[in-house]
Amino acid sequence: MRVKFWGTRGSVPTPGRATEKFGGNTACVEVLAEGHRLILDAGTGIRELGLVLTEEGPSASVLLFSHLHWDHIQGLPFFTPLFLEGFQVTIYAPTQLRSPLEKVLNKQMATEVFPVDFADLSADIRFETLAEGGITSGPFDITALVQEHPGGSWGYRVSAGGRVLYYSTDNETDPEASDPARARQVDAYRGANLLVVDGQYRASEYPARRGWGHGVMEHIQLLAAEAGVDRVAITHHDPMRDDDDLLELERSIRKAVPELPLFFARDGMAVEV
Ligand SMILES: [Zn+2]
Ligand SMILES: [Zn+2]
Numbered sequence: 101m102r103v104k105f106w107g108t109r110g111s112v113p114t115p116g117r118a119t120e121k122f123g124g125n126t127a128c129v130e131v132l133a134e135g136h137r138l139i140l141d142a143g144t145g146i147r148e149l150g151l152v153l154t155e156e157g158p159s160a161s162v163l164l165f166s167h168l169h170w171d172h173i174q175g176l177p178f179f180t181p182l183f184l185e186g187f188q189v190t191i192y193a194p195t196q197l198r199s200p201l202e203k204v205l206n207k208q209m210a211t212e213v214f215p216v217d218f219a220d221l222s223a224d225i226r227f228e229t230l231a232e233g234g235i236t237s238g239p240f241d242i243t244a245l246v247q248e249h250p251g252g253s254w255g256y257r258v259s260a261g262g263r264v265l266y267y268s269t270d271n272e273t274d275p276e277a278s279d280p281a282r283a284r285q286v287d288a289y290r291g292a293n294l295l296v297v298d299g300q301y302r303a304s305e306y307p308a309r310r311g312w313g314h315g316v317m318e319h320i321q322l323l324a325a326e327a328g329v330d331r332v333a334i335t336h337h338d339p340m341r342d343d344d345d346l347l348e349l350e351r352s353i354r355k356a357v358p359e360l361p362l363f364f365a366r367d368g369m370a371v372e373v
């Protein structure tokens with residue numbers, strides 16, 4: 101699998117010189133395997149992916165949403181393949197998300213707020229239900245897991261060719277969680293070759309942000325090490341942090357568990373899994 105980060109910022113885009121190294125686009129990750137494409141979330145990062153796909157000509161993509169907060173959907177109206185005949189986009193959603201998803205994507209492009217209606221898009225767009233227990237799409241086996249987030253969110257375990265990517269954004273990981281909750285999280289991470297995970301907060305920031313639905317980087321690092329994860333990519337960076345803050349944090353966090361390869365994802369970065 102090849103994983104490319106198109107948007108790694110949480111909550112709101114952060115353009116400007118102070119964030120040019122990590123980038124300012126909101127959540128979007130592309131996964132390629134055996135010529136098939138999976139897209140995880142449609143934050144503003146999906147716009148640039150769309151430009152590349154448009155240049156390459158008609159293709160098919162599968163799109164999954166962790167949830168429907170703005171930073172995970174707001175790039176979709178600017179995803180050019182949706183406007184073009186010949187492109188196919190299949191949107192899978194867990195049962196609970198399916199009907200709100202169609203409604204929210206339509207509302208996001210309502211006449212009052214956007215010049216083109218969702219119904220007028222020219223691509224072949226299909227909505228499918230991601231069955232309990234998971235689905236197979238091309239080389240991808242995909243399972244959705246319920247997470248802790250205001251309004252709900254889903255993590256996705258994606259396997260292809262014997263490799264495992266676990267995408268877990270907008271999931272609150274409380275360092276003081278009870279043992280069963282902790283064990284559940286470790287079990288969910290277990291066996292992942294790459295864990296792409298929301299680590300928006302530091303442990304010292306968490307008490308003031310309890311209940312906001314995001315991960316604590318130091319805590320995730322411990323859980324991932326316990327679960328035997330091969331490599332961790334921290335994403336959903338706090339919009340209050342600039343490049344210097346993130347570089348410094350990446351350096352100091354790595355030192356805490358040096359045997360666990362960990363990096364902070366950057367817009368435009370690609371890794372083999
Ligand atoms: Zn988010
Ligand atoms: Zn959210």
